[in-house]
Amino acid sequence: MPILNRIAEFHDEMTAWRRDFHAHPEIAFEEHRTSAAVAARLEEWGIEVHRGIAGTGVVGVLHGAGGPTGRSIGLRADMDALPMEEDNDFAHRSTVPGKMHGCGHDGHTTMLLGAAKYLAETRRFDGTVHFIFQPAEEGAGGGKRMVEEGLFQRFPCDMVFGLHNWPELEPGRMAVRSGPVMAGADKFEITVTGHGGHAALPHHTVDPVVVAAQMVLAIQTLVSRNVSPTEAGVVSVTQIQAGSAFNVIPGEVVLRGTVRALTNEVRTLLESGLRRIVDTLPAAFGAEASLNYIAGYPPTINADGPSELSAAVAAALLGSERVLRDVGPSMGAEDFAFMLNERPGSYAWIGQGGSALGCMLHNARYDFNDEILPIGASYWALLVETALPREDARAAAE
Numbered sequence: 001m002p003i004l005n006r007i008a009e010f011h012d013e014m015t016a017w018r019r020d021f022h023a024h025p026e027i028a029f030e031e032h033r034t035s036a037a038v039a040a041r042l043e044e045w046g047i048e049v050h051r052g053i054a055g056t057g058v059v060g061v062l063h064g065a066g067g068p069t070g071r072s073i074g075l076r077a078d079m080d081a082l083p084m085e086e087d088n089d090f091a092h093r094s095t096v097p098g099k100m101h102g103c104g105h106d107g108h109t110t111m112l113l114g115a116a117k118y119l120a121e122t123r124r125f126d127g128t129v130h131f132i133f134q135p136a137e138e139g140a141g142g143g144k145r146m147v148e149e150g151l152f153q154r155f156p157c158d159m160v161f162g163l164h165n166w167p168e169l170e171p172g173r174m175a176v177r178s179g180p181v182m183a184g185a186d187k188f189e190i191t192v193t194g195h196g197g198h199a200a201l202p203h204h205t206v207d208p209v210v211v212a213a214q215m216v217l218a219i220q221t222l223v224s225r226n227v228s229p230t231e232a233g234v235v236s237v238t239q240i241q242a243g244s245a246f247n248v249i250p251g252e253v254v255l256r257g258t259v260r261a262l263t264n265e266v267r268t269l270l271e272s273g274l275r276r277i278v279d280t281l282p283a284a285f286g287a288e289a290s291l292n293y294i295a296g297y298p299p300t301i302n303a304d305g306p307s308e309l310s311a312a313v314a315a316a317l318l319g320s321e322r323v324l325r326d327v328g329p330s331m332g333a334e335d336f337a338f339m340l341n342e343r344p345g346s347y348a349w350i351g352q353g354g355s356a357l358g359c360m361l362h363n364a365r366y367d368f369n370d371e372i373l374p375i376g377a378s379y380w381a382l383l384v385e386t387a388l389p390r391e392d393a394r395a396a397a398e
Contacts (some may be wrong), residue, residue, distance in 0.1 A: 003317070004378045007118050014114045014373045017041075019092035021106035022368070025081030025099040028136035031056040034079045034109065038133050041113055045120035047131070050154070054145040059155055060116060060131035064123050064388060071127035073387050074157035074343070075380055076336060077112035078105045078137035087364035103361045104165040104352065107368035107376070109133060111163070114377030119384055127388035130155040132339075141297070143335035152342050159306045160345035161383060162336040163376060167360050169351030171372050174314040174379070175327040176348045178307040180262035182300035183232070185333030186271070189256045189292040190215065190278055194285075196251035205249045209242055211287045212253040216240075218281055219257075222273040233270055234260040234331055260331045262299050300337040303344035310346045313383045317375070350376050 017037075026034050035056045039049045048061040056079075086093050086100040094100045116131050132151070136142030152160075169175060192215065194208035216237050227233040239256035243249075259274070261267040271293055282289040314323045327349070336347050352369050359366040 003374045004118065004381060006121070007114055007374050007377045007381065010114065010117065011374050014110050014377065015370045017113060018106050018110040018368060018370060018373065021109060022101045023092045023095050025094050025096055025101045025106075026079075027083050027099055028080050028138060028140035028142065029055045031079045031135045035133065035135070038079070038109065038113065042116060042131065045117050047116060047120055053151065054135055054142050054149055056135040057142065057146055058133040059151070060133075061155065062116070062120055062123075062129050062131070064125040064127050064390070066126045066391065069127045071388055072130065072157050073127070073384060074130045074132050074155065074160035074339075074345070075112055075115070075384070076132040076134055076143075076160060076162045076339060077108040078134050078142070079109050080105055080136050080138050080142070082138055082362065084362070085364060088367060090367070100364070101368070102363060102366045103138065104366075104368045105137065107165055107370075107373065108163065111373055111376030112380060114373060115380030115384070118377065118381045124390060125385050125388040126390050129384050129388070130157055132160075137335050141335050141338070144338040147338050147342055151339070157343050159309075159387065160339050160343045161306065161310060162334070162339070162345070162347040163379070164334070164347070164349055165352035165368060165372070166349035167352045169324070169349060169353070171351045171353045171369060172318060172375065173322045173324065173351035174318060174348055175324040176302075176307055176311040176314060176346065177325060177327055177329070178302050178304045180299050180301050180329045181347050182329065182334040182337065183234070183260040183262050183331040184264065184267045184299040184337070185296045186259040186267065187256070187294040187296060188259060188274060189254060189294075190289055192253040192255070192282060192287055192289045194251060194287040196249050199247045199249050202249060206286045207249050208251065208253040208287055209249065211282050211285045211289070212240065212242065212255055214285070215255065215277060215281055215289070218277050219274065222270055226269060226273055227266055231266055232262045232329070232331065233266045234258070235270055235274070260333070262329055264299060267299070297333040297335050298337045298341060300334045300347055301340060302346040303340070306344050306346040309387060310348050310383065313386050314348065314379060317379055317382055350379070
């Protein structure tokens with residue numbers, strides 16, 4: 001089954017939407033212009049619109065030709081940009097200093113809008129589809145806030161689906177897997193306290209720099225000697241802050257970093273290991289330490305049934321040979337995980353192929369590939385028509 005002809009007809013229109021979003025990026029919980037544009041288009045197409053969910057979030061509600069049936073599906077797109085400077089010179093580059101759509105959320109929003117326009121015209125499904133336009137995916141937990149504000153109580157969904165562009169996949173391919181697809185991501189801050197003094201007289205000090213160095217090495221054993229080789233985990237120390245002069249041993253060192261895991265069990269194991277190191281190692285040097293552990297996004301875990309549905313729709317659209325089922329998970333994180341913790345669903349990757357310069361996500365030269373807009377919109381539309389088939393189609397199938 002090729003790209004839907006009707007969606008292909010408004011490819012140029014979708015490209016214009018996407019480039020407008022790209023030129024006017026808005027970061028977490030500031031997506032006022034973006035959400036207003038989304039809501040206006042949904043209303044123009046006769047879709048019921050709900051604003052202000054998680055501040056700037058929007059949900060569109062569309063019933064099929066037969067009206068509400070009790071069956072429902074949720075489709076989610078993220079809208080926010082990143083706080084980074086763009087290094088492109090094309091006409092639709094960011095007009096806002098220090099802000100850029102460096103992860104393709106402008107394309108995600110556009111693909112879901114394209115599907116909404118098509119489905120509002122055709123309504124070849126029975127049941128209800130909820131178009132979920134989410135703010136603040138980039139580290140601020142907009143998905144968590146939407147769930148906490150009653151997303152699924154207000155807009156019941158039997159299943160919920162997410163889609164993200166993936167530069168490592170060529171255009172015309174998709175990847176869908178069951179189980180963990182993205183890692184959980186937590187942060188930590190360790191403060192090591194010693195006794196500072198003259199660098200030429202270290203015997204009069206308790207040197208927190210030496211203690212911190214030992215802690216960094218010990219932290220690297222948490223994965224290599226605590227996590228099973230058949231499972232995945234990452235603990236990275238990314239910041240070490242200490243000292244103010246070359247000849248002064250400081251009294252304090254601060255270590256910061258990130259913990260990544262594909263399961264909650266490994267996530268808990270790594271947190272416990274960090275606490276054990278902080279509680280015991282500094283004392284051997286006569287120092288003290290404290291840990292501030294900040295829980296972030298949980299692992300993104302796809303349910304089996306929705307993943308099979310997603311893969312079948314992708315195969316019908318692109319051909320089964322162009323749908324990867326054995327792709328490995330990513331140690332990046334995604335706050336769609338909060339929605340998957342509440343409802344069964346699946347998170348898929350769509351081939352982006354990089355920008356003209358082959359850039360990965362979060363690169364200052366990145367740009368979304370507009371050629372894949374009809375593919376993503378068609379995938380969303382076919383997913384709804386497959387998950388919520390018309391009564392006559394179901395009867396024929398039986």
